[in-house]
Amino acid sequence: MIRWIWAFLDRPAAQFDDGVAFWTTVTGTTLSERRGDRDEFATLLPDYGAPTLKMQVIDGPPRIHLDLDVDDVQAATDHALALGATLAGDYILTQRIGYSVLHSPAGMTFCLTPFREPMGGLAPTVTGPAGDRSRVDQICLDIGTSDYAVESRFWTDLTGWAWRPASLPEFSRLSARPGVPVDLLLQRLGGDRPTSAHPDIACTNVDATADWHEALGAKRIQRGKQWQVMTDPAGQTYCLTGRTPA
Incomplete structure (x- = not known):
């Protein structure tokens, strides 16, 4: 069962700050503290209610990928593979740090990530x-x-x-x-x-x-x-x- 969905706005490093300025303005959010080994991750935080957008610095052109929060990452990964998904990259690494990176049957990148807590109510318009x-x-x-x-x-x-x-x-x-x-x-x-x-x-x-x-x-x-x-x-x-x- 998918408990929450995150849309990642993946941007190359040279375009990340401009992307932050644009997307925080049009969504009425502020950027969280950056995190990750290379400060590559951040969340777009509304004044109240549930966040659904994150940003990530990537190598390559801009894109969108999805993170799907689940209660049991391994079980959800097995289910996705049975439905026709394929694992991407070094699964030993992603398994060690608690999530999996996959491609849909036609190539859409998505991650299965652990659900941690309810996100809250609807964010403001x-x-x-x-x-x-x-x-x-x-x-x-x-x-x-x-x-x-x-x-x-x-x-x-x-x-x-x-x-x-x-x-x-x-x-x-x-x-x-x-x-x-x-x-x-x-x-x-x-x-x-x-x-x-x-x-x-x-x-x-x-x-x-x-x-x-x-x-x-x-x-x-x-x-x-x-x-x-x-x-x-x-x-x-x-x-x-x-x-x-x-």
Whole structure:
């Protein structure tokens, strides 16, 4: 059983500080003390309520990976492997320090990590300069066409969360609410490539939020009917969506 989900904003060292400045502002958070052998980890802390975002310094291009908190890491790892995941890197090391790093059947990196304590209630929404309100409330998994059926089944079985269709046929959603405030959105892409992820921010006014984010260094990429595709200052894709930030 997945008890909590963390979305890691992985950034190269040269872009980490700019990423911190942008993401703490748009999420209304402050950065925790950095930790790890190389001070590579930090948590984005809201004024109150449950944190769900962390940041990590990595070697390589910016990306998103997920940490899934579980009661028993070894049992959850065995379950994930039985569902089609593969271990990444030196499992002897990760086993020694208490977590496992895996890839989904179509290549999405995720970690199984020990659940320590309840995170608390819902964090506050963020109010932009124009009065628009927003909140990161889901992580979208971008899945290639050929992998969509297998990958969707994998994440549904791994999480045990409730599956439901979305308003468009290329989307479906996994939700553990009210226990976990971040959903997983499964998106079927128009072509094939390894699965990746991006954050979705629910907004009361997509255009006003996009204006604010642009002033902070983000860029508009593509406008959809109910969403705006953006890139942050490091070039990482995210979306602003026209949904009520609960």
